[in-house]
Amino acid sequence: MYRPIGIIHSPYREAAKTPIQPKYAPGIRAQIEIFPEYIEGLKDLNGFSHIYLIYHFHEASSPKLRVVPYLDEVERGIFSTRAPNRPNPIGISIVAVKAIEGNKIEVEGCDILDGTPLLDIKPYVERFDHIPDTNKGWHEHISEETAKRKGSRKENNP
Amino acid sequence: MYRPIGIIHSPYREAAKTPIQPKYAPGIRAQIEIFPEYIEGLKDLNGFSHIYLIYHFHEASSPKLRVVPYLDEVERGIFSTRAPNRPNPIGISIVAVKAIEGNKIEVEGCDILDGTPLLDIKPYVERFDHIPDTNKGWHEHISEETAKRKGSRKENNP
Numbered sequence A, B: 001m002y003r004p005i006g007i008i009h010s011p012y013r014e015a016a017k018t019p020i021q022p023k024y025a026p027g028i029r030a031q032i033e034i035f036p037e038y039i040e041g042l043k044d045l046n047g048f049s050h051i052y053l054i055y056h057f058h059e060a061s062s063p064k065l066r067v068v069p070y071l072d073e074v075e076r077g078i079f080s081t082r083a084p085n086r087p088n089p090i091g092i093s094i095v096a097v098k099a100i101e102g103n104k105i106e107v108e109g110c111d112i113l114d115g116t117p118l119l120d121i122k123p124y125v126e127r128f129d130h131i132p133d134t135n136k137g138w139h140e141h142i143s144e145e146t147a148k149r150k151g152s153r154k155e156n157n158p
Helices: A037-042 A138-139 A144-151 B034-044 B138-139 B144-151
Strands: A006-009 A028-036 A048-058 A089-103 A104-108 A115-124 B004-007 B029-036 B052-058 B090-101 B104-108 B116-123
Touching: A028 A037, A028 A115, A048 A104, A048 B090, A089 B052, A089 B116, A115 B090, B029 B034, B029 B116, B052 B104
Parallel strands: none
Antiparallel strands: A006 A028, A006 A115, A028 A104, A048 A089, A048 A115, A089 A104, B004 B029, B004 B116, B029 B104, B052 B090, B052 B116, B090 B104
């Protein structure tokens, strides 16, 4: 049984208008509020330029094993996508740390809905986490231009 | 409330002898057993060379907010480390997919204890997940040679 360690405050209040990845939310700021009992665990985090936020997709609809990903037009297995309506609705985003003060972390590149419960933070460590020369499955046929245009969800914003 | 979607079968039966990251477990194979009711969600996963495994650190000791990371000699805030004894003991590993057959995924580069409950699988997508030019916090002063030597945990093996 996991319990939130904090809450993510972002400008996004509607799932359909929330960018699908931090990459497609450049410049978007969010504030991570860490509950006071966990502040001590933030020590040394300020040396890292990027962190993983691990959170609960609190507004995910009921799980589906096949979904049409936002970037694609074909039904795919849920585990080959980042869609929120997963058997265990756990989300992961890599965001840039701009400032840490007390129990607040200011981050940039936010693709997370306002009010999302935060479960964990881990440092992004390039030597662990950068895998060069990967095969990208169904992403291979999605151009970067399409990913950027659709992924920003700007079309859904007025 | 999350429920396991499968079980990770690996050669590692003792935490102290388990490599700290997939990178330091080159060539090590593991079998991921997916429970039958989730098999349909594996569709399209075989096109990706790498996946995130998201799992429950089932043998983690009680949470600590400061720990001495395995690679370091100084106490650090838990959220600046990948240590398992976190407030929510969720682990993340990026592993290479070697084969998917039925409800079995054969992966390579395994740093996960045998019997670990699997919570989620996500595709590793380089355009989302590779962050170049990062600051690496306390990792900056750990040489790659030291990381490799300590991270493999070979010293703990006979």
